Amino acid sequence: MNGYYPVVLQLRGKRCVIVGGGGVAQRKLLGLLEAGADQVTVISPDVTPAIGKLAEEGVIRTELREYEEADSAGAWLLFAATNDRRVNAAIAADGERHGALVNAADEAERGTFISPSVVRRGDLLLAVTASGASPALSQLIKTELAERYGPEYEQVTARLRSLREKAVSRLPDERQRRIVLKLAAEEALQRHNRSNIDADEWLTGLLHRLDRGQP
Numbered sequence: 001m002n003g004y005y006p007v008v009l010q011l012r013g014k015r016c017v018i019v020g021g022g023g024v025a026q027r028k029l030l031g032l033l034e035a036g037a038d039q040v041t042v043i044s045p046d047v048t049p050a051i052g053k054l055a056e057e058g059v060i061r062t063e064l065r066e067y068e069e070a071d072s073a074g075a076w077l078l079f080a081a082t083n084d085r086r087v088n089a090a091i092a093a094d095g096e097r098h099g100a101l102v103n104a105a106d107e108a109e110r111g112t113f114i115s116p117s118v119v120r121r122g123d124l125l126l127a128v129t130a131s132g133a134s135p136a137l138s139q140l141i142k143t144e145l146a147e148r149y150g151p152e153y154e155q156v157t158a159r160l161r162s163l164r165e166k167a168v169s170r171l172p173d174e175r176q177r178r179i180v181l182k183l184a185a186e187e188a189l190q191r192h193n194r195s196n197i198d199a200d201e202w203l204t205g206l207l208h209r210l211d212r213g214q215p
């Protein structure tokens with residue numbers, strides 16, 4: 001076992017700090033924003049034009065200077081993404097001491113987490129990692145997954161959420177609910193073009209299928 005355990009973090013209201021302002025920092029930043037992070041600061045003497053634009057628009061904050069130890073103190077999620085190995089090592093050590101989750105972009109072992117390759121389809125999130133063995137492989141598999149699970153899966157997942165809400169209120173029997181929800185997920189995967197069916201109607205249809213004994 002390599003020690004890596006996957007989790008999905010809720011970033012709303014959490015302070016995220018990226019140190020470094022190059023291509024890697026930019027990629028990490030865009031990933032955070034896609035997740036809905038709303039308190040992001042980038043610290044670096046220089047930043048890419050895209051990072052600069054986001055700061056101008058007020059989406060993120062930038063501090064155009066070198067890293068200082070105090071920067072890691074208030075961070076919940078911390079990225080060491082400079083091109084200076086010694087600085088990245090110091091950030092990782094400071095961050096851990098202050099209780100932040102740390103990503104070390106140049107030397108994974110120094111940090112406490114690594115970033116996966118991600119495909120987002122609304123609430124459906126597909127994440128791939130090779131645990132540092134091959135970021136390029138993760139990227140390739142992500143591309144395959146993005147083709148297999150196209151943009152329509154946003155709607156598929158949203159429909160399953162509304163159906164599940166209905167099922168939770170209409171079906172008190174846990175076993176029946178579980179069977180219905182598994183059946184719904186199967187149907188959604190097989191026939192995701194039927195996106196216009198109402199959740200109540202769908203649930204009724206699923207219950208009929210169960211009654212007729214054809215799950």
Ligand SMILES: C[C@@]1(CC(=O)O)c2cc3[nH]c(cc4nc(cc5[nH]c(cc(n2)[C@H]1CCC(=O)O)[C@@](C)(CC(=O)O)[C@@H]5CCC(=O)O)C(CC(=O)O)=C4CCC(=O)O)c(CCC(=O)O)c3CC(=O)O
Nearest residue numbers: 105106108114115116117129130131132133134135136138
């Ligand atoms: C350990 C890890 C730590 C971390 O950063 O979290 C790490 C470390 C390093 N990456 C390096 C290189 C590259 N990284 C990418 C791309 C990505 N790297 C990402 C994650 C990770 N990279 C973590 C492990 C994930 C895993 O193994 O699955 C992705 C998935 C997620 C993200 O960063 O958001 C993102 C793809 C996003 C997407 O598009 O889907 C590319 C491809 C490219 O640039 O086009 C290359 C060149 C090709 C190659 O090397 O394979 C180097 C060497 C640097 C050097 O040569 O100096 C190191 C340092 C080292 O090896 O120690």
Ligand SMILES: NC(=O)C1=CN([C@@H]2O[C@H](COP(=O)(O)OP(=O)(O)OC[C@H]3O[C@@H](n4cnc5c(N)ncnc54)[C@H](O)[C@@H]3O)[C@@H](O)[C@H]2O)C=CC1
Nearest residue numbers: 020021022023024025044046066067081082083087105106
């Ligand atoms: N994890 C990953 O996916 C990858 C990681 N890497 C590693 O990440 C490092 C960064 O890559 P790039 O963004 O392409 O480098 P880059 O050279 O484009 O950017 C480095 C940034 O760090 C800033 N910086 C340097 N010293 C600093 C300090 N003391 N305080 C704050 N900011 C400082 C620079 O101003 C610059 O903005 C590379 O050196 C490499 O080791 C590289 C490719 C992929």
